[in-house]
Amino acid sequence: MARLTSTVTLALLAALSIGSFVLVEGEAASLVVGLAAFGIALVKIVLILNRFMHLEWHHRHFAQALAVWLVVVGVILGAGVASLPWDGHATIAADKSGMRVN
Amino acid sequence: MHGQPLRTTAGEGRADLHRLPGDEGVFFFIMADMGMFAVFFLLFMVGQAQDPETYRASRSALDQALGLANTLILVFSGWWMVRAVEAGRAGNWLLARRRVLAATLSGSAFAGTKAFEYHEKITAGITLTTNEFFGYYFAFTGIHFLHFAVGIVVLIVTLNKLGKPEDERTRLWLESAAAYWHMVDLLWMVLFPMLYLAGGTA
Numbered sequence: 001m002a003r004l005t006s007t008v009t010l011a012l013l014a015a016l017s018i019g020s021f022v023l024v025e026g027e028a029a030s031l032v033v034g035l036a037a038f039g040i041a042l043v044k045i046v047l048i049l050n051r052f053m054h055l056e057w058h059h060r061h062f063a064q065a066l067a068v069w070l071v072v073v074g075v076i077l078g079a080g081v082a083s084l085p086w087d088g089h090a091t092i093a094a095d096k097s098g099m100r101v102n
Numbered sequence: 103m104h105g106q107p108l109r110t111t112a113g114e115g116r117a118d119l120h121r122l123p124g125d126e127g128v129f130f131f132i133m134a135d136m137g138m139f140a141v142f143f144l145l146f147m148v149g150q151a152q153d154p155e156t157y158r159a160s161r162s163a164l165d166q167a168l169g170l171a172n173t174l175i176l177v178f179s180g181w182w183m184v185r186a187v188e189a190g191r192a193g194n195w196l197l198a199r200r201r202v203l204a205a206t207l208s209g210s211a212f213a214g215t216k217a218f219e220y221h222e223k224i225t226a227g228i229t230l231t232t233n234e235f236f237g238y239y240f241a242f243t244g245i246h247f248l249h250f251a252v253g254i255v256v257l258i259v260t261l262n263k264l265g266k267p268e269d270e271r272t273r274l275w276l277e278s279a280a281a282y283w284h285m286v287d288l289l290w291m292v293l294f295p296m297l298y299l300a301g302g303t304a
Contacts, residue, residue, distance in 0.1 A: 006188070010181040014174055017294075021170040024299040034300035041295045048288045052184050053281055054123045062122065062129050069133075073140050073292065080147025081300055084154050 009051040016040050034081040042074050123187070124278035132285045135249070139289050142245075143296060146238050150301055153234065158302045160235035163228060168219050169298035172212055173290060179209030180287040183257075183280040190264075190276045198276060199264035205283065206257040213254075216247055239297055246289055253286045 020040040024033055049055045049066055057063050122129060150157040182205035189198035223229070223236075230240040260279040263272055 006181060006184040009184075010177060013177045017170060017173045017177065020295060020299060021166060024166070024295075030302075034302070037295040037300040038292075041291045044291045045288045048180065048284055048291070052180055052287075053284045059122055062133065065133055066136075069136055069140060073143055076140065076144050076147055077292070077296065077300070080143075080150060083147075083151040084301060086302070 005051060009047055013044055013047055016044050031082060031084070031086045034084070034086075035078060038074070038077040038081065041077075042070060045070065124281040125274055128278040128281055132281060135285060136289070139242075139246075139292070142238075142242050143292060146242070146296060149234050149238065154301070156233055157235045160233060160239075161298065161301060163223070163226075164239070164298050165219065165222070166298045168215055169294050172215050173294050175208065175212045175215065176287040176290050179205045179212075180284050182208060183283050187277055187280045190273050193269075195264050195267040195272065199261060202257055202260050202264060202276075202279075206254060206261065209250075209257070209283070210254060212250060213247075216243070216250075242293060243297070246286070246293060249286050249289070253283050256282055 017040075020037045023040075024037050055063055055066065182201050186198045186201035186205060189195075189201055220240075228236055230237050256279045260276060263275050
């Protein structure tokens with residue numbers, strides 16, 4: 001059962017990673033997509049903390065500190081993405097070969 | 103007691119469930135590191151809010167597929183460490199050692215992809231001083247890479263210790279090493295979308 005759980009967790013983490021990549025790659029740059037990408041990241045972190053590191057609520061101080069960290073980081077990332085000037089339209093990723101930066 | 107599973111009685115099993123999976127000092131270090139990276143995330147998001155167009159244009163120069171590959175590499179390597187801890191807790195040190203070796207080898211691929219990525223950027227003239235986005239990109243991924251490098255050393259030391267296991271001490275080391283390695287993994291879970299995905303591209 002433990003092996004299945006860690007393997008299922010691995011599959012979930014891989015699927016979520018690929019999912020966030022597919023969600024954002026190239027086309028639909030938007031507030032919703034940005035928030036979704038960070039939401040997926042936080043879900044993956046919870047999976048790692050619980051299923052890989054085996055941290056549970058009965059570990060008290062560390063579990064509480066990690067929960068606070070998750071909330072704080074979630075607020076930072078969410079607020080950061082929400083503060084961007086999204087124009088609400090899908091944009092196409094630039095051709096990387098011709099890219100120039102300031 | 104050598105080679106015997108840890109949970110020999112129901113009472114000990116219940117106490118074992120509440121025991122932190124690794125040395126408590128390692129978890130203090132993990133929390134401190136995660137706190138430091140939370141500050142990094144804040145700095146980046148503030149910078150992005152102040153100059154979103156530069157950040158979007160710069161993000162376009164990153165290879166999202168490589169970022170995804172790095173994510174999958176670390177996740178896969180982390181899974182091997184979970185399996186190694188399972189074997190260690192069952193007293194099967196030889197199997198634990200093999201799984202730590204698998205974690206080390208699979209995780210080392212991250213170094214290859216990161217080196218390729220840095221090389222690609224630098225040869226294209228994109229460096230730490232190109233703009234604020236790339237300053238943060240090289241700084242944060244560089245610091246993360248240092249953590250990764252320390253993690254590889256820890257895994258190699260773990261391999262050595264598993265070669266001559268001492269039951270309780272070895273188990274504690276193994277769990278602590280795994281906890282540290284998972285931290286390296288979970289920090290990348292934020293860096294990947296923050297740097298490569300969310301915020302849009304030009």
